[in-house]
Amino acid sequence: MFCHYCGAQVPNDVQFCSQCGRSLAGPPLGSPAGVAWTPPAGVRSQTGRWIGEGHARHAIFNLKLPMKKRYAEVSRCEAIIRDALEQAHVRCTLRFAQLYHDREEITGYCARVS
Numbered sequence: 096m097f098c099h100y101c102g103a104q105v106p107n108d109v110q111f112c113s114q115c116g117r118s119l120a121g122p123p124l125g126s127p128a129g130v131a132w133t134p135p136a137g138v139r140s141q142t143g144r145w146i147g148e149g150h151a152r153h154a155i156f157n158l159k160l161p162m163k164k165r166y167a168e169v170s171r172c173e174a175i176i177r178d179a180l181e182q183a184h185v186r187c188t189l190r191f192a193q194l195y196h197d198r199e200e201i202t203g204y205c206a207r208v209s
Contacts, residue, residue: 102159142205143179146187152207158191159200169201176205 096107096119103114110119145151160168169191180187186208193201 101161140175140179142203143176143183146205146207147180147183147185154203154205156203156205157200158203162199165199172203176203180205 097104098112098115098117098119100117101112101115103112105112105114105119111117112119142154142156145154158169158172173189173191176189177187188204188206188208190204191201192204
């Protein structure tokens with residue numbers, strides 16, 4: 096399970112996030128009702144799964160980064176995606192770029208190589 100606020104992975108049996116301390120009772124206030132909210136950590140693993148299982152040949156996605164240790168987080172995201180693709184025995188091109196320098200996010204591109 097992942098924290099709805101900071102995206103940290105937490106055990107299923109806890110009520111509060113060990114990283115940010117917020118309640119894990121539900122999605123953040125202001126999330127549209129009926130829309131599944133995917134925490135940042137979920138985007139990383141889903142991207143590898145989508146490409147690996149053949150649901151998509153290309154994926155463009157944004158990853159929100161923490162204020163500190165951004166390079167370490169990008170490296171961790173890349174490793175999660177590459178691991179998922181290696182487990183599926185899929186070769187890919189994976190690139191990251193910071194398109195907006197005033198935001199704490201990067202854009203990723205993943206393409207399946209035939």
